[in-house]
Each structure stands twice: as structure tokens, then as C-alpha cells.
Amino acid sequence: MLEMQIPPSTTVRQLKDQLLLSMNAGLTSQEKDLNTKNLAIIFAGKALQDDHSLQECLIRDATILHVARSREDSSTPTHDTQQESLLPGVSTSKSDTESDHLIVTREQAASLQCAFYGYCRESCSDVTAVLLRFACDKCGGFVFVVDPITELDTWEDILDGGKVHGVCYKDDCDGTDANLIFKCAAHQSRGQSDRMHYLRQIKLNLMDIACTTCGDVKTPVITFSCDPSHIMCLSCFQQYCAHLLAERRFTWVANLGSTARCPFGCADGLIVDPHHFYVLGRRLYENYKDFAAEECFLRSGGTYCSTCGAPFVDESSNFFTTCPNGHRFCRKCGDIAHAGECDALPPPEQLAVSEKARENAHSRQTILSTTKPCPGCAAPIERNGGCMHVICARCKKEFCWICQTDWGIDCMSRHWFA
Amino acid sequence: MAAPFPVSCARRIQKELTALHAEPVPGVTLKSGPDTLADKSTDINMIIKGAEGTIYNGEEFNLRFRMNERYPFESPEVVFQPPNIPLHPHIYSNGHICLSILGNDWSPALTISAVCLSIVSMLSSCKEKKRPPDDQFYIRTASMNPKATRWMYHDDNV
Numbered sequence: 001m002l003e004m005q006i007p008p009s010t011t012v013r014q015l016k017d018q019l020l021l022s023m024n025a026g027l028t029s030q031e032k033d034l035n036t037k038n039l040a041i042i043f044a045g046k047a048l049q050d051d052h053s054l055q056e057c058l059i060r061d062a063t064i065l066h067v068a069r070s071r072e073d074s075s076t077p078t079h080d081t082q083q084e085s086l087l088p089g090v091s092t093s094k095s096d097t098e099s100d101h102l103i104v105t106r107e108q109a110a111s112l113q114c115a116f117y118g119y120c121r122e123s124c125s126d127v128t129a130v131l132l133r134f135a136c137d138k139c140g141g142f143v144f145v146v147d148p149i150t151e152l153d154t155w156e157d158i159l160d161g162g163k164v165h166g167v168c169y170k171d172d173c174d175g176t177d178a179n180l181i182f183k184c185a186a187h188q189s190r191g192q193s194d195r196m197h198y199l200r201q202i203k204l205n206l207m208d209i210a211c212t213t214c215g216d217v218k219t220p221v222i223t224f225s226c227d228p229s230h231i232m233c234l235s236c237f238q239q240y241c242a243h244l245l246a247e248r249r250f251t252w253v254a255n256l257g258s259t260a261r262c263p264f265g266c267a268d269g270l271i272v273d274p275h276h277f278y279v280l281g282r283r284l285y286e287n288y289k290d291f292a293a294e295e296c297f298l299r300s301g302g303t304y305c306s307t308c309g310a311p312f313v314d315e316s317s318n319f320f321t322t323c324p325n326g327h328r329f330c331r332k333c334g335d336i337a338h339a340g341e342c343d344a345l346p347p348p349e350q351l352a353v354s355e356k357a358r359e360n361a362h363s364r365q366t367i368l369s370t371t372k373p374c375p376g377c378a379a380p381i382e383r384n385g386g387c388m389h390v391i392c393a394r395c396k397k398e399f400c401w402i403c404q405t406d407w408g409i410d411c412m413s414r415h416w417f418a
Numbered sequence: 419m420a421a422p423f424p425v426s427c428a429r430r431i432q433k434e435l436t437a438l439h440a441e442p443v444p445g446v447t448l449k450s451g452p453d454t455l456a457d458k459s460t461d462i463n464m465i466i467k468g469a470e471g472t473i474y475n476g477e478e479f480n481l482r483f484r485m486n487e488r489y490p491f492e493s494p495e496v497v498f499q500p501p502n503i504p505l506h507p508h509i510y511s512n513g514h515i516c517l518s519i520l521g522n523d524w525s526p527a528l529t530i531s532a533v534c535l536s537i538v539s540m541l542s543s544c545k546e547k548k549r550p551p552d553d554q555f556y557i558r559t560a561s562m563n564p565k566a567t568r569w570m571y572h573d574d575n576v
Contacts, residue, residue, distance in 0.1 A: 213490060213526040214426055215433045230527075235426070240526060243491040263527035387561070389568035398568075412552050416567075417559035 008055035012041055012048045019067060042066040058129055058185050117202040117220050119278035120184035122194060127220070127234055127279060128186040130198055136168040138175030140192050144168050146178065159200065197275045201225070202234070211236055212263050222276065224262035226269030238279045245280065245288055248393040252299065258292040298377070298394065305329065331378065375399050375406075387417050423460065427489050431460060434530045443534045445469050449480065460485040463499070464534060472542045479504055481537065483530055493524035495565050496533060505547035508540065512557045514564040516550065521565070 002022070006015060016039045040047040043065050048057050059065070116130035136144045146166040158164060158180050168175035182198040183189055205219035213236035222237040223229040232240065241260055244250050250258035253270060260277075262269025271277070277288050294304075302313050305323030314321045322328045371380035376397030383390060388401040388411060400411040435451055449463040462483040468474025480499040486492060498504060498513035508516045519528060519536055550556070560567060 214430050216429075236526070239491050243488070263525045265523075265525060386566040387568055391568060409552070413555045415559075416552075416556060417561060 224269035226266035
């Protein structure tokens with residue numbers, strides 16, 4: 001372990017030069033043929049690029065870096081070195097390693113050189129770089145030194161909540177396990193509970209691949225889960241999701257729920273973690289959640305009460321059903337229970353009991369006068385243009401706006417466009 | 419189109435036109451595009467030539483693309499322009515085309531080139547010149563904009 005104090009503007013190359021000076025001090029001249037090209041400085045599993053400064057790499061106070069010496073016969077760092085998925089605190093037997101302790105002042109701005117991104121909802125309302133911290137499982141503190149990790153195979157294990165072993169150095173804590181947690185790099189931390197959600201499908205665009213939608217090369221980007229993964233820049237992704245939301249065209253996938261598909265239509269190209277839809281912004285994300293919850297509920301056989309909106313499940317096949325609040329209504333038209341024919345409207349005063357019910361009655365009258373119920377699921381549908389062939393956004397039933405029945409050749413001939 | 423055209427949208431269209439120039443779709447030539455990028459109107463006119471060995475051999479058709487400010491998230495409006503509208507079971511005599519990628523199956527990864535390619539292939543694979551069965555009552559009432567039509571894509575073979 002070598003402790004160093006280094007200003008944040010130092011580049012990785014300058015750091016290597018400094019390291020060589022101190023490493024070479026005790027060596028014979030034969031061993032001094034090391035040069036900066038033989039060294040790899042590894043942070044969070046990635047070899048750092050020579051021309052990036054430490055602050056661009058998001059290296060801050062009290063950070064442990066690993067230095068690996070690549071094989072001396074290779075004049076440039078090999079791909080093996082760069083692709084090795086090392087963890088902070090990991091040492092490998094193949095190369096000599098030394099841990100260096102850097103003291104760097106805090107920087108406000110998030111840099112584009114990090115490998116991990118998340119959405120900061122608390123402060124920045126934007127996609128920002130993520131700082132990785134190990135938090136003691138017992139006290140939640142960050143003064144935790146991780147043991148060399150051998151039994152965990154990949155990053156995925158730890159990212160999925162796998163624990164790592166080590167020693168908690170906080171006073172009075174004897175914790176030996178830690179979890180990986182994520183903090184926003186773009187604002188000053190407000191303490192232990194100030195965390196963020198890591199979004200693993202947002203990645204650095206290291207290969208300079210053009211966005212599938214705007215054609216620009218940007219970084220970071222959204223990567224879909226197809227192979228090879230298609231990418232979209234963040235601003236196109238945001239617009240893409242807003243469009244899917246407005247058109248109610250999210251894809252339903254069992255176990256994932258409502259999600260976005262790769263724009264090339266790849267069967268396995270999806271957004272696997274719906275938290276990526278945070279990029280919609282707070283208001284639209286709430287809409288997305290409502291939409292996704294409704295979709296999930298309806299797909300599992302649920303019904304919404306047409307009076308109070310209460311969700312419930314009635315597995316019977318009865319014509320009328322009763323919600324948990326006692327509202328009895330017709331499943332076909334969504335109207336409160338009526339005698340005989342399904343097209344009779346109840347007088348409004350029948351509905352109005354409490355103040356709330358009166359408001360609901362007014363809303364219902366407005367909805368009734370501006371919409372028609374879907375013949376498939378009774379969802380009120382408003383038609384704001386286009387032809388008479390309507391597809392219910394909720395249950396996908398295709399019907400004729402005029403006949404209120406299945407769309408067919410007859411409707412096309414008589415009143416396709418009214 | 420009253421809404422101002424976003425720069426990102428205009429740039430994407432410009433990129434597509436450049437790509438189309440560099441790698442033309444066989445049988446398709448650009449007739450005219452938007453004069454300036456900031457232009458509110460983005461009509462792009464293409465000429466499609468009937469390929470050799472197909473029933474449209476020697477014929478020429480004008481195809482008009484019209485993008486709105488939500489392009490490429492929303493599909494372009496694509497119609498054949500009179501006087502010569504191909505006789506095809508998926509093309510109405512007013513020039514409207516019943517093609518799923520112009521409606522439900524549109525994706526922002528699709529391009530003018532991809533649409534032209536689909537239309538050329540749709541024409542080339544056709545064996546019999548005829549109008550869609552519902553042509554007469556469709557053109558009597560249809561809106562000017564084919565995107566106001568909810569199509570039923572019943573036949574993928576032609």
C-alpha cells in the first residue's frame with residue numbers, strides 16, 4: 001500500500017510517471033526498463049486511459065487504485081489487461097500489484113469517463129455518473145475495506161446484491177459483510193441515505209457507435225439487450241419512451257412488465273429494468289407507472305369499478321359485478337347495474353350520494369358525453385380524429401366507432417370515414 | 419404545419435438524404451427535397467421506376483414523403499402522387515398505401531431508404547395489377563392524410 005496525495009487534474013499518464021519514479025527507486029538498472037506503457041491503473045474493473053485526468057475518472061478522496069504491471073515483453077497494454085474484470089480490492093496472481101491511496105479534492109461536475117450511470121431523482125433530475133461505494137451491511141458506514149475477492153465470479157454477482165467480505169473500520173462496528181451501493185457523482189452527498197438507482201443499460205459508447213435513431217455518435221447511450229446490442233442516445237431514448245407512452249405502445253413481456261423494445265424490433269432487445277424510464281422525468285414516469293400497473297392488473301384478470309375506480313378481481317362470469325365498496329355495475333358497458341338492456345343510462349341523482357360521489361357523477365357525465373365504451377373492456381374511449389376503425393389502447397379490440405361492434409368490411413363500405 | 423421544425427429532426431432528415439445519395443436504393447431517385455433545413459415543409463419527392471422483369475417494367479411513379487415535427491418517432495406520411503398511381507392490391511387509387519411499417523409497425527430505426535425498399539419490393543413481388551377490393555368506398559370518403567386511416571393488414575403475401 002502506497003499513500004499518495006495527487007491533485008485531481010493529474011492525468012493517468014502523469015500518475016504512472018510518478019509511480020515509476022517511486023517504484024524504480026529500489027530497483028537495479030536492469031529492472032528499470034519499465035515504462036508507463038507497461039503499467040495499467042485499474043479502478044472499478046476498468047483500466048484507466050492515459051489521457052484522462054483523475055477527476056474525469058471520478059476518483060475522489062480516499063480512493064484505492066490498483067496498479068498492474070503487464071507482461072514485460074509486450075510494449076503496449078494488451079487487450080487481456082484492459083478486459084480483465086477486476087474488482088476494487090482484487091489482486092491477481094499474474095501481475096504485481098500495489099495499492100495506491102489517492103487524496104483528491106471533490107469535484108462538482110459529473111464526468112463522462114465513468115463506466116456506471118444512474119438516474120439521480122433526489123437532486124439532479126438527470127442521468128449522472130455513479131460513484132460506487134461499499135457500505136457495511138451492519139452499520140451502513142462506508143469505512144469498509146474489502147478483502148481480495150476470489151469466490152465471486154463477476155461484477156454481475158455484486159451488482160445483483162451479492163455481499164462482499166472485509167472489515168468495517170467504523171468505531172464499535174464489527175461488520176464483516178458489505179453491499180455495493182450507488183451514489184450520484186454530480187452533487188455533494190447528503191449522507192449515507194443519499195443513494196441512487198444504477199441503470200445498467202446506460203453505458204459509455206466506447207466503440208463510437210451511431211445512435212440508431214438520430215445517427216449521431218454520443219456517450220453515454222442506452223444499450224438494448226439484443227446481441228449485438230443496438231444503442232440509442234439518451235435524448236432519442238427519452239423521446240422514444242415519451243412517444244411509446246403517448247401512443248400506449250409499450251411492449252408487454254412476462255416477468256418484466258411494460259417495457260420498450262429495440263427500435264430494430266429484435267425479439268430479445270428490451271429494456272430489462274424499468275427504472276430506465278426515469279429518463280421520462282418525474283411526471284411522465286408516474287404516468288408510465290400508472291400505465292404499467294394498469295396493464296399488469298388487467299392482464300391478470302382484474303377489473304376497475306366504474307364508479308369509484310377501485311381495482312378488484314371477480315373470477316365469476318356474471319353479467320353484473322360488485323366492487324369492494326359495494327358499487328354494482330355492468331361489466332359490459334361499465335354502467336351501474338341497470339335492468340334489462342345494457343344501453344340504458346342511470347339518472348345522475350341515483351349516483352350522487354356524497355360530495356365525492358357527486359363529483360364523480362359530473363365526471364362520469366362528461367366522460368359519457370365525450371366517449372364511448374370499448375365493446376371489449378368498457379374502457380371509455382375518446383376519438384379525436386381519424387377514421388371509424390378504432391383500436392382500444394387498453395385491450396386492443398378493433399371495433400367500429402359507429403356500430404360499436406367488431407370492425408368489418410360492412411363498416412368499411414358504409415362509413416369508414418363517416 | 420405550424421409547429422417549428424426541431425433541429426434534431428431536420429438533421430436526421432438531412433443525414434438520411436445524404437445516405438440515400440451515397441447508397442441509392444435501386445430503382446429509386448430523389449426528385450426534390452426540402453430547400454432548407456429550417457423549412458417547415460419537409461416534402462421529399464422520389465421517383466420509383468418499375469423494375470425489369472416485373473409487371474411494372476418501364477413505368478414511373480412519384481412518391482411523396484411528408485414528415486412532421488415528431489419524426490422519426492412518428493411515421494412519415496407516404497403517398498403516391500397522381501397522375502400515375504401503381505395498380506396494386508395494397509395501393510388505393512388516391513395514392514394511399516396499406517403497408518404496416520407506415521403505421522403500427524413503424525420504428526424510429528426505419529428510414530426513407532427502408533421505406534422505399536419495402537415499396538419497391540412490394541411492387542416487384544406483385545403478380546396481378548388490381549386495386550384493393552375496398553378501393554371505391556375508401557377513396558370516396560378517405561381523408562387526405564393516409565395516417566388518419568386505421569388499416570387492417572390482412573395479407574402479407576403481395
